[in-house]
Amino acid sequence: MTEIGKHDALVLLTQAAFIPRLSYFLRTSLGPSQQKSDEFNNELRMGFQKIFNVFFDDKGWKQAILPVNMGGLGLGVVAELAPSAFLSSAAATAALQDKILPMDVAYQDDLRLETFRRWCTVYGDIMDINVCSQKKSNEPSLNVSKSKLEKLNDSPSDKARLMAVRSELGSAWLRAIPSTACGIRLDNGSIRVSLCLRLGLPVVSGYRCLCGADVSQLGHHGLSCRLSSGRQARHSAMNDYICKLFQKADIPAVKEPAGLLSESNFRPDGYTLVPWSQGCCLSWDVTFPHTLAERYINYTAMEQGSAAVKAADFKNTKYKDLNDNTRVFVPICVEIFGPVDKQTQLFFDNIATKIVEKSGDPNDKIYIKQNISLLLQKFNSFCILENIAKCPSVRDPEYCLLSRGEMI
Numbered sequence: 001m002t003e004i005g006k007h008d009a010l011v012l013l014t015q016a017a018f019i020p021r022l023s024y025f026l027r028t029s030l031g032p033s034q035q036k037s038d039e040f041n042n043e044l045r046m047g048f049q050k051i052f053n054v055f056f057d058d059k060g061w062k063q064a065i066l067p068v069n070m071g072g073l074g075l076g077v078v079a080e081l082a083p084s085a086f087l088s089s090a091a092a093t094a095a096l097q098d099k100i101l102p103m104d105v106a107y108q109d110d111l112r113l114e115t116f117r118r119w120c121t122v123y124g125d126i127m128d129i130n131v132c133s134q135k136k137s138n139e140p141s142l143n144v145s146k147s148k149l150e151k152l153n154d155s156p157s158d159k160a161r162l163m164a165v166r167s168e169l170g171s172a173w174l175r176a177i178p179s180t181a182c183g184i185r186l187d188n189g190s191i192r193v194s195l196c197l198r199l200g201l202p203v204v205s206g207y208r209c210l211c212g213a214d215v216s217q218l219g220h221h222g223l224s225c226r227l228s229s230g231r232q233a234r235h236s237a238m239n240d241y242i243c244k245l246f247q248k249a250d251i252p253a254v255k256e257p258a259g260l261l262s263e264s265n266f267r268p269d270g271y272t273l274v275p276w277s278q279g280c281c282l283s284w285d286v287t288f289p290h291t292l293a294e295r296y297i298n299y300t301a302m303e304q305g306s307a308a309v310k311a312a313d314f315k316n317t318k319y320k321d322l323n324d325n326t327r328v329f330v331p332i333c334v335e336i337f338g339p340v341d342k343q344t345q346l347f348f349d350n351i352a353t354k355i356v357e358k359s360g361d362p363n364d365k366i367y368i369k370q371n372i373s374l375l376l377q378k379f380n381s382f383c384i385l386e387n388i389a390k391c392p393s394v395r396d397p398e399y400c401l402l403s404r405g406e407m408i
């Protein structure tokens, strides 16, 4: 795994190795002892750190083992999943076992009953023994892990990050199959930064940015530094991608049309040349609000997507004159950690439906989400790494010593 690209390694580890490989074993036996399970988890943690060049603190690891839709990486914990896997498999095969076993002998599956009793001791008498769905059996254990993680992440910044990375666009990149030809392979540096941002792990050593701000180990400053050129590049890349989506849907569109608003100099990012819906052409404007920015953090720590909603309100006011009998304006607001507002969600759903109608491939809907999610990761990483490269002490190592008042 250390020899191959990190994006490929991540997909193999999370989707093909470890827990997926153990599923059959866990469903057909009681699983390994606690000691073996701990050894296995420790091995997984050390291996992950070595392959991706990251360091897991307890908080980060507790998040990594959760499923992707809970903000983790889906690595799982053998000891916690083993009883649920065994019980669901036993329930699903109970009818078949009854047919196989002799009809005239009363048979009682003591192993199953004992496992169920122990499961109820831990999680309470909340599930029927005949539940066949492993997902449902896993729920109580995962909810306990999720509550523990939320208790550890009680700062507004951690709360907002945890909620944001659970969003569809915050997680879709983890399910994408890397492909260089399709432009959906992240380089090694981007994978490391993306993992760290998702799990709240240190990305950089602390340093002073060119703009004078002190950058913490989490590296978030690079995402919003006023000297960053990555933000403009991200905006252009997203606008290009939206134009590409219109092309795929056979809807001609132009970028940054002039003269749409006669009484102001504002120019939206694009405009369709044929009606989008109900005879109205659509104009759009893209923005990427920072989920953890100071002006949003009190809102995003309370509710997922609040920064996108505020940004959408601002855009709707700015371009209100683009809503009339023949035109409709849509803000496209994607928070840099993934969440979107309702209007943006509806826009992506509608254009994906139009593309699927044309291509006939329902997977196009999934690919669109994955592409946008990967675009976010790519440019978040770019912004952070570019910020470090611009740092005066990196460009001129002597600056670092001089800035601390030391003699060279």
Ligand SMILES: [Zn+2]
Pocket: 209, 210, 211, 212, 213, 221, 225, 226, 227
């Ligand atoms: Zn800066």
